[in-house]
Amino acid sequence: MVSASVELLRIDGLRNIEHTEVDIRGPCSLFVGANGSGKTSVLEAVYLLARGKSFRGRRSGDLTSLGKEVTRVVGDIREGGEDAVWQLAYLRKRTVRARYVKGVMVGDGAEFARWFVVRLIGEGSGRLFEGEPAVRRCFLDLNLFHVEQRGSEVLRAFKRVLEQRNAWLRSGARGRPLWDHEFVRLGVDLDQARKGLFSDLREAFLVLAEGFPFLKGITLTFRSGWPDGVHLADAVAADSGGEQISGHTRVGPHRADFSLRNRDGELPMSRGQTKIVVCLLQLAFERVQMSRLGYGSVWLLDDLWADLDSRSWGILCSLFRSTGGQCIYTRVGDTDGLEVLGLPSDTRLFHVERGTVVDLS
Template identity: 40%
Template sequence: MSGANGAGKTTLLEAVYLLARGRSFRGRKAGSLTSDGECRTLIEGRFREADSSNESMLVFERSGRGSLRRYNSVVMGSLPPSDSPLRVKLVGENPQALLEGEPTLRRGLLDWNVFHVEHQLGRLRAELRRVLAQRNAALRQGGSRASFWDPAFVDLSDQMTAKRMDFVELWRSEFRSYADAFPFLHGSDLFFERGWPKDGDLSASLKRGQSAEILRGQTLAGAHRADIKIGRDGSPLRLSRGQAKVAVCLLQLAAERVHLGKGLAPSLWLLDDIDAELDASTAERLWRLFGDSDAQMLIARLSSESGGIAEVSAGAATMFHVERGTLTSPALVGLPPPPWSSA
């Protein structure tokens, strides 16, 4: 789909993301989901699953009472990722922020991908969050009871780290195979930092850092501090905005390949203006990789010209135009159907 800046392209991708995950990919600075003067946000999505001829419906609703999702009229609650009827992978309008921003963003990407193949991770993460809150409270009260929480905290951190490392080993292998197609990523690798020094155990790290933890009132080592980085020869890569965008796309493609290898169905790709800041040759190579993923894609871009995207979807795509939040076909708005459109 194409449209000018502010036309509503990203909002449409966000709507699908909300149906799939129950939360937005935009930060709090983007404001409320519900327009001023309205009492609720309601999104309905109809689709057919690959192994069924029956139509299913997902509904997302947010009001003053909170958010709710329903799948075929049944409240979903906290549905495990493995049971979700709609699985999406996003490359947003500012993917370089993932590499340059806070570790929380990268840790979230890691854990969401691990969830799909290690279904216990959600429970472990929730339990770690609970124990961590108790330990931090003890630190703020002088630290005398912080050690009471150490055995549980260390055990949960070790369990989460083991599951994360198993996934990262597969992930980094796939990432390296993709990276070889782009000269600026030759020799690069994906590194996992577990959240405490790799040459020691967590219990010892907690004891050594006790004074600093009491001073700051928070736990400074553990699985809640994990991170992933792209680097070469042990040092983080310095990438331009366009190069960082490519790297994030490859991370998502590599994760998808791991998921497919574990028997999961293909994801629905949500791709927001990924041509921007890329030269034609790089964009064409990237689109070819997305095309090889053999998955359905929702693509938002400024231009209705096909560019390298033609390699992905020749004979299998439908073009839409977005203006003021309204989605229309090219025939209705006077746009010529692009060469990669079947509509």
């Protein structure tokens, strides 16, 4: 199994990093430094290249460095198992953002977006279970995009039809329900694609969960967005009165969700346990991706050790290494005590202070 990897990274005008060039070729890199030093911004730079958007919210402030007009990130990305190195670039000027491959502007559906996959685990990862169902649907559908092209095409078509149907409902639902046939057809196709992916996810997740006693007896459950045992067409027909009053479609795959449960219902979890579950879900999806497509991901692991006991992060570090994907870690603090973190001996070490990155390897 092979994965893409980041070799050289050049960052200009990204938060408190005014300019830096970092060579991170190799299986594992660790960036250490104080809070607010710029460690997470290095991960953000890789994420911008792969996804074209940031994973950080407004609370983190403006993406572009104070006093700068442009944020620019350039990365040399080696395609897994190939000699080819792709130069990717992300550019943001005020509210306009774009990505480039070898100097040519590309969209979100560009070819490299399927094989240059990044998986992030960071401060906000707990929202996967603490947040609204839309967060979990987005997580599921992002993985659907990477492992099943037809499924992602159906998702885009379904969203267009859902918008049209909701517009019809908001206008008073006058005339014949022209969008119902396509809504049901695409909804059923999307549900089947999600269920197929989720079935593989569940199998991989339950194997990984065996290493953590608090997950004994748990189940991972998917809900389609309408009652079990009922066809989507019948569910839509049964709710026609309610949706005309509310002005939006109330049943369908846009209401899908999944949950982690034990014999007593929803599984209560601490922050550390939530982080473990998020890690295992990402690792489970990685196994599905590798089994279906034959390549893995680049891991962006932001202060993985926070909230975890030594046994747990030892197991997780071993699992991340076993994927064969490039791992880019950050850790709050200095270089003391790194030998107990469970990282390989050839890990590249960097110190970050006030936006300046120093290679200590």
